[in-house]
Amino acid sequence: MSAGGLFKGTPHLRPDEHRLLSELIRARLGLDLGVETRALLERRLGPRLAALGLSSFADYEMHLRFAQPGDDEWDHVTEILTVHETYFFRQPEQLRALSDELFPVLHERKANRRRLAIWSAACASGEEVYTLGILVRQSGLFVDWDVRIYGSDISKKCIATARRGVYGESAFRTVSAESLAPYVRRVEGKPPATYEVSSSVRGLCHFGQLNLVDPGPLAPIGHLDIILCRNLLIYFDERARRRAIELFYERLAPGGILVLGHAESLLHVSTDFELLHLQNDLVYNKPLKATT
Ligand SMILES: C[S@@+](CC[C@H](N)C(=O)[O-])C[C@H]1O[C@@H](n2cnc3c(N)ncnc32)[C@H](O)[C@@H]1O
Numbered sequence: 524m525s526a527g528g529l530f531k532g533t534p535h536l537r538p539d540e541h542r543l544l545s546e547l548i549r550a551r552l553g554l555d556l557g558v559e560t561r562a563l564l565e566r567r568l569g570p571r572l573a574a575l576g577l578s579s580f581a582d583y584e585m586h587l588r589f590a591q592p593g594d595d596e597w598d599h600v601t602e603i604l605t606v607h608e609t610y611f612f613r614q615p616e617q618l619r620a621l622s623d624e625l626f627p628v629l630h631e632r633k634a635n636r637r638r639l640a641i642w643s644a645a646c647a648s649g650e651e652v653y654t655l656g657i658l659v660r661q662s663g664l665f666v667d668w669d670v671r672i673y674g675s676d677i678s679k680k681c682i683a684t685a686r687r688g689v690y691g692e693s694a695f696r697t698v699s700a701e702s703l704a705p706y707v708r709r710v711e712g713k714p715p716a717t718y719e720v721s722s723s724v725r726g727l728c729h730f731g732q733l734n735l736v737d738p739g740p741l742a743p744i745g746h747l748d749i750i751l752c753r754n755l756l757i758y759f760d761e762r763a764r765r766r767a768i769e770l771f772y773e774r775l776a777p778g779g780i781l782v783l784g785h786a787e788s789l790l791h792v793s794t795d796f797e798l799l800h801l802q803n804d805l806v807y808n809k810p811l812k813a814t815t
Contacts, residue, residue, distance in 0.1 A: 533569035536561055540580040544568075547588055551597065552677065553736040553763025554604060567603045571596070601677055606758065609647040611654050611690075611707075612698045614753065614785060620801040621749070622658040625780060629748055630664045632778065638669040640747045644735060644771070645755035646674035649685025649728070650694050655751070656724035657706045673744055675733035685730045688720040735767045746776040753784035761792075768793045772809060781807040 536544070541564060545556035556564065568583065575596070577583050590596050612618060629639060639659070643651045652674035659665055659672070676682055692700070692715065700707050700718045710717045720728075733739075735755075750771045756764050771781050772795050781796060783789070789796055789807060796807035 533565070534572055534579050536565035536568075536580045540584060541565075544580060544584045544587075547584060548600065548604065549760050549763070551736065552601060552604070552734070553759045553767070555758060555760035555763075556604075568600070571599055571603070598679055602680060605678060607647040607676075607678060607681055608754070609650050610694050610696045611650045611657075611700075611703070613651065613654075615697050616803045617782065617785070618654060618658060620804045621780075621782065621806075622662050624801050625749070625806075626659070626662045626664055633748070637665075637667070638671075639665055640671050640673070640745060641749045642673045642675070642744065642747045642751070642774070644675055644733075644750055644752040644767070646676050646681075646685060646730070647678070648681045648690075648694075649674055649688065649730065650690065651751065651753065652685065652728050652730070653688065653706075653720045653724055656720075656727045657703060659727060660706060660724060670727050671744075672728045673747075674728060674730045677732065677734045679732050682730050682732045688725050688728075690718055690720075692716055694718075735770065736763050738770060741770075741774060744774075747774050747779055748776060749780045749782065750775060751782045752787075753782065754787070756783065756787045764792050772796070775809040777809060777813045778811040779809045781809070783807070 538558075538561065541558070541561045544564060545560065548554055548556055565580075568580070572578070572580065572583050575583070575586060577586060587596055587600065633639065641655055643655065646652045652672055655672050659670055674682075674685055676685075689710065695703075695718070700709065700716075706721050706724045707718050708721060710719050735752075752767065752771065756767065759767065768781075768789065772793065775781065780799070783806075795809070795813075797810055799806050799808040
């Protein structure tokens with residue numbers, strides 16, 4: 524048994540074990556885990572060793588490395604190390620710019636095909652996806668169009684919550700749930716208040732689990748007009764960031780738009796996109812003349 528860690532009985536995470544473990548997690552999940560994360564990993568993953576009856580982090584690293592299909596240990600690691608913070612109308616100016624300035628352009632450009640496809644690539648528990656659905660409905664532009672809004676996340680738990688489409692008060696921090704009627708409705712019953720997304724919005728939204736570091740074939744969702752990947756790249760290392768951006772470029776239709784979070788940019792990541800200045804925001808544009 525290794526020497527005790529932060530808590531009595533928890534094995535100590537040695538620097539060499541930390542290096543191997545953080546490299547493995549970085550390769551599988553994309554998360555940037557620098558040397559300063561040793562105490563954090565020891566504290567957060569320590570209970571998993573106890574749950575599996577393992578006595579050292581070296582054993583835990585081997586367990587993860589050779590985890591068989593069906594072994595849910597990677598799901599535990601994902602839940603323990605990822606941040607799922609999200610809410611309806613997060614970064615509202617950006618979303619309003621999207622609906623006020625870009626929806627009309629897409630409406631005109633795609634008038635012949637009458638198809639709009641949007642992907643929220645790290646949607647957590649789904650609030651961002653439903654917000655997009657509400658904006659599409661509120662715009663009144665895409666009536667009788669084939670509108671598909673895809674939401675994906677690496678977290679199975681988050682995707683299950685997203686599919687339910689039922690949220691508490693805290694999901695409505697920048698807008699009141701009441702102001703989103705009729706797209707969000709209060710569920711009858713005792714406090715605390717809960718709200719469900721209406722079928723007119725839910726019908727546009729489709730969810731699936733997806734790891735952006737290892738996405739598998741994405742051809743079934745076709746080419747996209749808008750991709751949002753907000754508040755994820757800040758947690759990624761450079762390799763995972765590049766890989767995700769390459770995937771987004773490939774999945775966007777020519778002229779398609781990439782929207783990142785306010786703390787994120789393509790600086791030092793990609794020069795393939797053009798910058799598009801909206802009234803209150805910046806987004807990235809796959810050139811209309813792009814051939815791939
Ligand atoms: C902070 S949330 C962002 C939610 C939403 N986009 C927003 O801005 O409100 C980041 C999400 O990225 C997901 N995530 C982390 N690593 C991922 C990966 N490798 N592939 C896909 N999603 C990942 C997490 O599970 C988490 O739900």
